[in-house]
Amino acid sequence: MSLLTRPLPCQELVELVTAYFDGSLSWTDRRRFRRHIGGCDNCAAYVEQMRLVIKASGRLTEDDIDPAAREELLEAFRGWKDERA
Amino acid sequence: MTESHEQELVQRLRDGDESAFAELIDAYGATMLRVAQMFVRDRASAEEVVQETWLAVINGIERFEGRSSLKTWLFRILTNRAKTRGQRDGRTVPFSSLAGAGEEDEPSVDPDRFLGADSAEPGAWAAPPRAWPQDKILEKETLGVIQMAIEELPDAQREVIRLRDVEGWTPMEVADALEITDGNQRVLLHRARSKVRAALERYLDPDIAGGTA
Numbered sequence: 650m651s652l653l654t655r656p657l658p659c660q661e662l663v664e665l666v667t668a669y670f671d672g673s674l675s676w677t678d679r680r681r682f683r684r685h686i687g688g689c690d691n692c693a694a695y696v697e698q699m700r701l702v703i704k705a706s707g708r709l710t711e712d713d714i715d716p717a718a719r720e721e722l723l724e725a726f727r728g729w730k731d732e733r734a
Numbered sequence: 735m736t737e738s739h740e741q742e743l744v745q746r747l748r749d750g751d752e753s754a755f756a757e758l759i760d761a762y763g764a765t766m767l768r769v770a771q772m773f774v775r776d777r778a779s780a781e782e783v784v785q786e787t788w789l790a791v792i793n794g795i796e797r798f799e800g801r802s803s804l805k806t807w808l809f810r811i812l813t814n815r816a817k818t819r820g821q822r823d824g825r826t827v828p829f830s831s832l833a834g835a836g837e838e839d840e841p842s843v844d845p846d847r848f849l850g851a852d853s854a855e856p857g858a859w860a861a862p863p864r865a866w867p868q869d870k871i872l873e874k875e876t877l878g879v880i881q882m883a884i885e886e887l888p889d890a891q892r893e894v895i896r897l898r899d900v901e902g903w904t905p906m907e908v909a910d911a912l913e914i915t916d917g918n919q920r921v922l923l924h925r926a927r928s929k930v931r932a933a934l935e936r937y938l939d940p941d942i943a944g945g946t947a
Binding site: 659660661663664666667668671673690691692694695697698699700701703704705706707708709711712713714716717718719722723725726728729732733 | 755881
């Protein structure tokens, strides 16, 4: 069996999901990955779960800057502006 | 931020427009403080580094040529300064251990969930994942589980998943801002996502999830 057609075990596939999403797998590995999830419901479910993790993480609220720190920076900005003027 | 909006913002900053500065602070201020904290000893040092960075931005905005995005430029200044400061204070940066990131074995999924080497199909699922109820994924309580799982990650993994998945940065922006390679940010992100997935599985499908990752 050539390297090209060596099947990808499920346990190896789970390590490649992020690289697959990022489009950073080699052409050969991408092909092995796609072929595998095309025929393996378990791994297809796994990949779907990873997609859901990403989607849900995107719904989390981003941190806001502390209002006091914000005010301090704006004040500093006025100072810098005056210095420059 | 679109390119044309960014150009407009740069011009307003050059004109000394405070609302443009406020917009930048609101967009990146909290993230800057978090990133700075990765490199320096304590919060006070991080705040100083952020303050210095803003000053450098204001003073340097005339010379900003737009060869990179404003965001990239800003975080480059920040990380440079934070790194220098951290080194001076003798802080060990979580990213400095990254060179060996691929060596230690940290499987994405508990190895017990796969068939062993002596089975007919080594590496195939023994306890496969099951589809999650779609309607539960974006529920507040589920998001809380994700938030908690992210909080519990090691520093570098936590920061990378926040930047990439919570704040939507590109791989290149993350690698650039944290001064790590594209490969490193991906390894960190993958570990982070895998652990969050495992935590989510323990919550949504407790029967199947053993002690995953």
